[in-house]
Amino acid sequence: MIRRIARLLLTAGLLSGAGAAAADDALNCDAPGSWAERTVCRTPALRALDAQLRQRRAEALLRSDDTAAFTAEQRDWIGDKRDACTTVRCLETSYRTQIDALAIRIASSEPPLLQPGEYRQVTRTGPVPGAPVLQVERRGQRRYLLRVLDGSGAPDSAIEGEFIEQVGAADFGAGDCRLRMSFAPDLMAVSAASGCGGGLDGTYRRMPPEP
Structure with a gap:
């Protein structure tokens, strides 16, 4: 089942748009500085x-x-x-x-295939309670930082490391943790996870940032 989801995600296309925050340059019209x-x-x-x-x-x-x-x-x-x-x-x-x-x-540049943000495991009925949480930060073109948190979401439970996206997929390793990821817009499929704690294999959806 996971392999089938991964194949579907690989053929789903490129991610477009601008989910990441731009430079911290918002106008301060309450107290303009110039x-x-x-x-x-x-x-x-x-x-x-x-x-x-x-x-x-x-x-x-x-x-x-x-x-x-x-x-x-x-x-x-x-x-x-x-x-x-x-x-x-x-x-x-x-x-x-x-x-x-x-x-x-x-x-003149390539569009990103993966949006930074927090990804939570989902099924057809919605988010999976107590499932691991994946946090993704962008570090450069096709280079990302991944934090794998257990179901409690506690920061001190995180497994952290970098990975490089390659044609809509990536292999991740940090310590004993190993897993395979496939990407589509706002979705991530995780398979073959080992040494990362239980219940990591599955489909994850990027959660909208809190207002």
Whole structure:
């Protein structure tokens, strides 16, 4: 059964969209820190451009080989380009130029196959109570950190290690824990788990972040 699920997941297609958070650059319209930020906050057209830019950043971040360097680049743009503007026209030009640059970057890179987040074991009737929890963090293009938590979800119970996604699947090993994973949008199938605790084999769904 698990093998069949894994085959189905492997043929389900690539993951698209932008689930990961972009650079920590949200507008602070309650206490803007620069003339540029104040102007963007009170100008609807600029607010719309800012929202479009943040969406593009989120997409580009998921495809970046070095997420820390990408985040630093985007913060540099805020300080060196956006906040250097003294006119609305300059802000519009700066935003549009950066949006276009990110669009080119996105078009020339590979889409991710796995969304970061928390995955919980599910069946047709819903989540499995007390089942292990999988937490996935992105570390680079096709490189991820996996935490395997027991049914209690306690952080000190975690088995932790990195893995590399390869054509919609990956092998994971940390200490005595070994398992095989297959991926599809918001889904993960785990099979052949050993040394990781009981009840790990199964299908996992990515849970939406809490509001």
